[in-house]
Amino acid sequence: MNITTNNEIKCNIALSGLYNVYDPEIGLNVVDLGLIYELHFDEEQKSISCSMTLTTEFCPMGESITENVTTSLQQSFADYHITVNLTFEPHWNVNMVSEEGREFLGR
Amino acid sequence: MIVSKPLSPIISTTPYKVVLPFYLYAALSFLAATLLLFFSTDAFLKHYFQPHILAITHIMALGWATMIILGASHQLVPVLIEGKLYSNTLAHTSFILAAIGIPLLSYGFYEFNMGAPAKWGGRFVVLAMLAYLINIGKSIAKSKNENVHAVFVFTSVLWLLVTVALGLALLYNFTFPFMRHDSVHYLPLHAHIGIIGWFLLLVMGVASRLIPLFLISKYSNPRLLWAIYWLINFSLVAFILIFYFLPLSFSLIPNLLLITAVLLFIYYCRAAYHQRIRKKVDEQVKLSILSAVMMALPLVFLGIILAMFINRHTENNALMVAYGFIIFFGWLTAIILGMTFKTLPFIVWNKVYHRKAGLGKTPNPKDLFSNTVFKWMSVAYLLGFCIFICGLFFPNAHLLKPGAFLLLLTAILYNWNVLKILNHKAP
Numbered sequence: 001m002n003i004t005t006n007n008e009i010k011c012n013i014a015l016s017g018l019y020n021v022y023d024p025e026i027g028l029n030v031v032d033l034g035l036i037y038e039l040h041f042d043e044e045q046k047s048i049s050c051s052m053t054l055t056t057e058f059c060p061m062g063e064s065i066t067e068n069v070t071t072s073l074q075q076s077f078a079d080y081h082i083t084v085n086l087t088f089e090p091h092w093n094v095n096m097v098s099e100e101g102r103e104f105l106g107r
Numbered sequence: 108m109i110v111s112k113p114l115s116p117i118i119s120t121t122p123y124k125v126v127l128p129f130y131l132y133a134a135l136s137f138l139a140a141t142l143l144l145f146f147s148t149d150a151f152l153k154h155y156f157q158p159h160i161l162a163i164t165h166i167m168a169l170g171w172a173t174m175i176i177l178g179a180s181h182q183l184v185p186v187l188i189e190g191k192l193y194s195n196t197l198a199h200t201s202f203i204l205a206a207i208g209i210p211l212l213s214y215g216f217y218e219f220n221m222g223a224p225a226k227w228g229g230r231f232v233v234l235a236m237l238a239y240l241i242n243i244g245k246s247i248a249k250s251k252n253e254n255v256h257a258v259f260v261f262t263s264v265l266w267l268l269v270t271v272a273l274g275l276a277l278l279y280n281f282t283f284p285f286m287r288h289d290s291v292h293y294l295p296l297h298a299h300i301g302i303i304g305w306f307l308l309l310v311m312g313v314a315s316r317l318i319p320l321f322l323i324s325k326y327s328n329p330r331l332l333w334a335i336y337w338l339i340n341f342s343l344v345a346f347i348l349i350f351y352f353l354p355l356s357f358s359l360i361p362n363l364l365l366i367t368a369v370l371l372f373i374y375y376c377r378a379a380y381h382q383r384i385r386k387k388v389d390e391q392v393k394l395s396i397l398s399a400v401m402m403a404l405p406l407v408f409l410g411i412i413l414a415m416f417i418n419r420h421t422e423n424n425a426l427m428v429a430y431g432f433i434i435f436f437g438w439l440t441a442i443i444l445g446m447t448f449k450t451l452p453f454i455v456w457n458k459v460y461h462r463k464a465g466l467g468k469t470p471n472p473k474d475l476f477s478n479t480v481f482k483w484m485s486v487a488y489l490l491g492f493c494i495f496i497c498g499l500f501f502p503n504a505h506l507l508k509p510g511a512f513l514l515l516l517t518a519i520l521y522n523w524n525v526l527k528i529l530n531h532k533a534p
Contacts, residue, residue: 024472057189060120060182060453064461094325094384105323105385
């Protein structure tokens with residue numbers, strides 16, 4: 001898991017919510033799956049920018065997953081403006097799955 | 108509270124309204140085919156060129172396998188090519204045309220009347236596949252990434268159009284003979300272009316992407332897939348040339364090329380399986396992996412049929428019927444039975460729950476169907492398939508009937524689960 005952030009404390013708060021957002025097919029949360037690339041907090045603008053990916057472009061579950069991420073961040077930071085950006089640079093690959101995720105999938 | 112929409116400019120997938128009618132139609136076709144099979148078992152002990160066998164084969168090939176592939180591919184092609192489907196209207200058009208054409212064509216075969224209903228059926232099917240070819244071709248042309256999987260799919264659709272166009276020409280040849288030989292002579296050509304060019308290429312193109320994806324496998328080998336692609340196409344072209352210009356005994360060469368391609372594909376699936384991160388493989392993927400092995404079975408049969416033909420210059424009818432049965436009721440049906448429950452629940456789940464994202468606990472897509480019914484369906488299918496094959500070999504009508512009954516039961520259980528998914532509503 002390698003998430004870029006400018007605010008470690010708030011990032012941990014965001015992640016605690018995002019650990020409950022699952023990829024419905026795989027059954028693993030988006031953090032351990034390695035879908036979250038960046039969480040950027042702008043205290044002046046009261047905004048959070050989340051950069052994330054999907055396991056495959058045009059993933060049929062993509063809309064649902066990104067909406068879940070938005071809702072989760074909104075629940076953690078009610079007075080912030082949330083923006084979720086999808087990126088496929090770099091493309092997701094299995095090496096992005098965290099150790100905990102591999103352990104879960106290896107069961 | 109400020110609610111924001113995610114910025115997702117390239118995320119929109121094919122709407123469920125485009126895809127679901129294909130699934131429903133295919134499920135009902137499977138039921139119709141197994142019902143006809145149950146009431147026509149005697150026909151399977153005679154020559155393979157029988158009205159009922161022709162009708163069942165076309166319901167299985169077009170109504171069941173092709174319709175579900177068309178439906179699933181409208182959803183999966185965007186995943187493969189990483190681009191949008193060109194036109195939903197063309198997708199609806201191909202559904203309507205095929206949905207009208209297939210029963211007309213099958214009725215014509217069942218009654219062995221190659222007149223207006225069969226011909227109109229054939230015309231509708233050709234137009235449906237033309238609409239599908241344009242849609243897939245334009246989608247691939249507009250996508251930014253061209254990859255081996257997309258090339259497999261596009262080539263397979265080209266072969267599909269050749270298959271249905273040749274089929275229509277054979278229909279005309281029944282009533283207005285314009286070919287050098289009668290239509291029965293060209294059946295092996297029509298059947299093999301469809302089976303190898305359409306089904307085999309398509310299944311390999313899609314499965315080579317989906318199996319590693321579902322297994323979360325590190326394995327990737329585009330060079331091997333290109334080798335498989337060329338082997339299959341070269342084998343098919345060689346078969347067509349041999350059919351027209353050389354004795355049939357030369358067909359062993361394309362058959363060997365094909366066996367090599369299938370063995371390489373099985374190696375590919377095996378490598379993907381061994382390098383997977385996800386250790387627990389669900390029943391649906393297991394059934395689909397089993398079908399990859401089942402691919403080799405018809406080829407072994409084809410080799411035996413050809414060897415017997417070369418040695419004795421006679422056709423073994425039981426083997427020929429078994430060969431066709433293994434392809435449509437074995438290999439293709441096994442893939443569809445598994446993959447339906449890996450794709451359909453997600454499409455319906457998205458339809459019902461994507462607007463409810465994050466608003467409360469939602470069921471898993473897997474909960475939209477009964478896994479118990481799925482397991483019983485798999486048992487009925489494997490038993491029915493094995494018993495029916497034994498009935499063809501020995502040959503014994505007392506084995507064919509219970510085999511056909513179990514396959515009918517498979518179709519009933521399959522339809523029950525499909526309808527359960529399609530009727531799912533949010534609690």
